[in-house]
Amino acid sequence: MRLSLLKPVINRPGPWASVYAAAPPSTEDGAKQQELTASATMAQLFALGADEATCGAVHEALLMPQEGSRGAHAGRVLFAAHGEIVLDTPLPGPPATPFAAWGPVPRVTPLLAAIGDDPVCLVVRLDRAGADFALVGERGTGSTGRHSRTASPLPRTAEGDPSGRHFRTKAENTWEHNAGEIADAVREAFEKSGAEAVVLVGEARERHLVHEKLPEPLRALTYESSHGGRAPGAESALVDRDIAQVRAVQEREHIARVADRFRTGAGPGNERAPHAAAGIPALIEAAREHRIDTLLVSPHGSDIARQVWVGSDADQLAVRGTELSYLGEEHPAVARADDALVRSAAATGADVVVVRDPDRAPTGGLGAILRGTVDAGPE
Known part of the structure; x- marks a missing residue:
């Protein structure tokens, strides 16, 4: 599990207010419920011994909508100390049991349990001209770059024309070369990013050829999605599902390896x-x-x-x-x-x-x- 998310709270002195809250429902009385939750949380923290400034900071933060929240399906966790909100981060869903705590160290374990191992996956959207790279995981998605090569055009020829076979062979040779360059770029991006798996997105023939040209250790960590592509608008919810499945497999396998190492x-x-x-x-x-x-x-x-x-x-x-x-x-x-x-x-x-x-x-x-x-x- 990548613990960079916790850096703001790890070495900072407490005591700490830790608040796990569900986002308010997107209904007419949602704002009223949000206000009631903020006030009840502030009163609970004060009863636990929190200072007035920290209670006030939590109350104010809970009254503000959090960027990226998804209505009744979202949750958030806040860590505050000495009158300041040090970390306010979304949860993948509402907490099983919303609560507020006050103590010498922040209550970080429920956050780690909620976000899971969060493995990083390198997503490669490719076509014959090149590839775009993005990282999914570690609490977000971000572009990591692009590798482009212009493939030779395939001109139209009459059926059976020998020159047509020549041009097709030339185009295929160019694509073979481009696929090798894309595979090299995938390997380099994978090594630099610290990703744990690769997902190739694009046409089947192009995916397969790039996959085959990857070095053997990386091939074993590379998966293919038969949905979506590189072109704008080609993105699909099915691609997101495929990526989520790959990351879930990586998480299970990592936990199993760690548990086996501990046991032995x-x-x-x-x-x-x-x-x-x-x-x-x-x-x-x-x-x-x-x-x-x-x-x-x-x-x-x-x-x-x-x-x-x-x-x-x-x-x-x-x-x-x-x-x-x-x-x-x-x-x-x-x-x-x-x-x-x-x-x-x-x-x-x-x-x-x-x-x-x-x-x-x-x-x-x-x-x-x-x-x-x-x-x-x-x-």
């Missing part, structure tokens, strides 16, 4: 060693030493809501508050184990994977694949 104790690179940790004490020790490579979180595990002690820094975690006092933290506070560990993992450049399948999830809902050596963390 394999470390980064799949080397065998005691590279897995489970249980709150072991996970906290690994987080303090910056040894978590990948944190596994199950939304329904029994350990995720256990109380742990945290300090102002992301690597200040402890089972008991006295441990942090010994480490120089004057004001240790209680937080949920899942959020404290996610904050620490994100701050040290680790990955986080949400495992929904209870058969694959760690016992208690929390586990980690560890780095081989102690890491001082990113500079």
Whole structure:
């Protein structure tokens, strides 16, 4: 899971207001319901101990429509501290249970569970003249460039005219060359983008030829959509469906690989060693030493809501508050184990994977694949 979305809140001091809200319905009384929700949320935060400035900032933000919301089918999450909205981001749907929380660390785990692994897919819309590239994933879609070559025209000739066969052969040779160049451009764009899969969109013959010219490792990660094309207006909802299916496959396979590595104790690179940790004490020790490579979180595990002690820094975690006092933290506070560990993992450049399948999830809902050596963390 790409944690760049959490950067604004990870290393910023709290306490934090975390609000998960459904977008107001697009009905006549929608504005009234929005106002009631904003007021009730502000009152709830104030009752939990939030300062007046932060309560006011949340109230004002909830009264404003969020860009890109989809009426009753959308949700949003806000994180606020010290009178400022630090992050206001859409959810793919309304939260299962809207809530507001106030605590020393932001309640980020429900957000990660909602957005999922969010794999990045390189979408290539191609024809005989070239290709357009776009990335889908990591909370959005964006163009990454264009590769164009002008193919030789195929003139009209009388049926059976030998010159017609010559021109067709020349055009096919040109397309063979263009397909090779497009394949090279796809490989380069894939390597630069960090994408996890490729979807080719265009005419069947052109898709197949580019697919065949890709290097073998990339061919295995490349899929074809039989809908849509490169021309303006050729976009189709069926293309979006195909892309969504490819990304869902990538997400399932990634989670399965991580869960298998955790279960077998394999470390980064799949080397065998005691590279897995489970249980709150072991996970906290690994987080303090910056040894978590990948944190596994199950939304329904029994350990995720256990109380742990945290300090102002992301690597200040402890089972008991006295441990942090010994480490120089004057004001240790209680937080949920899942959020404290996610904050620490994100701050040290680790990955986080949400495992929904209870058969694959760690016992208690929390586990980690560890780095081989102690890491001082990113500079």
